[in-house]
Amino acid sequence: MFRTRTAALTVPLSLALAGVLGAAVTPAQAAPVSGSAHRPAACRGEGVDPDARIRYRSDIVIDAPLSTVWKLQTDVANWPSWQPPVLTAQRLDHGPLRKGSRFRWTTPAPATPTTPATVLDITSTVRQAQRGTCLLWSGPAVGEGLRIDEGVHLWRFEKVAGGVRVHTEETWTGDQVEADVPLATAALGAGLEAWLRDLKAAAESRA
Numbered sequence: 001m002f003r004t005r006t007a008a009l010t011v012p013l014s015l016a017l018a019g020v021l022g023a024a025v026t027p028a029q030a031a032p033v034s035g036s037a038h039r040p041a042a043c044r045g046e047g048v049d050p051d052a053r054i055r056y057r058s059d060i061v062i063d064a065p066l067s068t069v070w071k072l073q074t075d076v077a078n079w080p081s082w083q084p085p086v087l088t089a090q091r092l093d094h095g096p097l098r099k100g101s102r103f104r105w106t107t108p109a110p111a112t113p114t115t116p117a118t119v120l121d122i123t124s125t126v127r128q129a130q131r132g133t134c135l136l137w138s139g140p141a142v143g144e145g146l147r148i149d150e151g152v153h154l155w156r157f158e159k160v161a162g163g164v165r166v167h168t169e170e171t172w173t174g175d176q177v178e179a180d181v182p183l184a185t186a187a188l189g190a191g192l193e194a195w196l197r198d199l200k201a202a203a204e205s206r207a
Contacts, residue, residue, distance in 0.1 A: 041156055041169055043134035046127060048152045052171030053181050056189040060196040063163040064207035070132050070157060072202055076103045082202035083195070087119065097135070101126040109143055118143035124153075133157060149174030166199065168192055 040047050041057075048055065062069055072082065074097040079089040089105040104123045120143040128136040138152040156167040170188060177184040 041154055041167055043128040043136040043154060043156065044130055046136055048154050048169045049171040049173060052173050053178055054172040054184045054188060055169070056185060056192055057167070057169040058189070058192055058196060059165055059167045060200055061160060061162050061165050062200045062203045064203035066132055066157060066159055066164050068206050069164050069166065069199065069203045072199060073135070073155065076105070079105065083198050085194070097126060098129050099126055109146055118145060120146065147174060147176050148172050166196060168196065
């Protein structure tokens with residue numbers, strides 16, 4: 001557990017979504033990736049932070065049309081309707097989600113032995129987007145006693161047998177979260193796994 005303000009990272013959250021620390025984080029998902037065995041995922045040539053110490057990646061297959069999955073993921077204002085941990089979500093511009101789009105959203109972080117309960121305020125900027133294929137956004141998450149300086153979050157969508165394969169990767173940077181890399185990685189992983197499960201449930205219920 002972190003000391004002083006860094007204890008807040010016992011909170012299961014990801015910059016993309018606060019979840020529950022119930023999903024197992026396997027070494028393959030949590031460890032830094034190197035070598036020719038893994039080609040880094042990207043959106044229009046840009047991906048997560050290659051130098052970040054905190055990183056996680058995962059995949060899920062969703063039995064639903066790509067159009068349904070894409071609409072759920074990009075309709076930011078309606079995230080709270082299918083992601084319980086998202087309290088509010090607001091687009092800061094109009095039109096389809098695209099490069100340069102910005103959105104602001106909030107999610108709760110419960111109290112820990114050394115930090116009060118807080119609400120994280122997250123402002124994300126889309127860095128790359130390709131309709132029906134990929135998204136990349138980044139930004140800080142800030143709450144009382146808890147801060148992630150920058151999270152970079154990549155999503156890729158691919159039609160496969162049985163539906164749509166959704167791949168996600170995220171990295172975190174910042175002195176606070178880097179004080180305990182294994183704990184921060186577990187928190188990040190739990191949040192991403194929860195997001196994938198919620199996306200699958202929402203898309204398949206609409207298919």
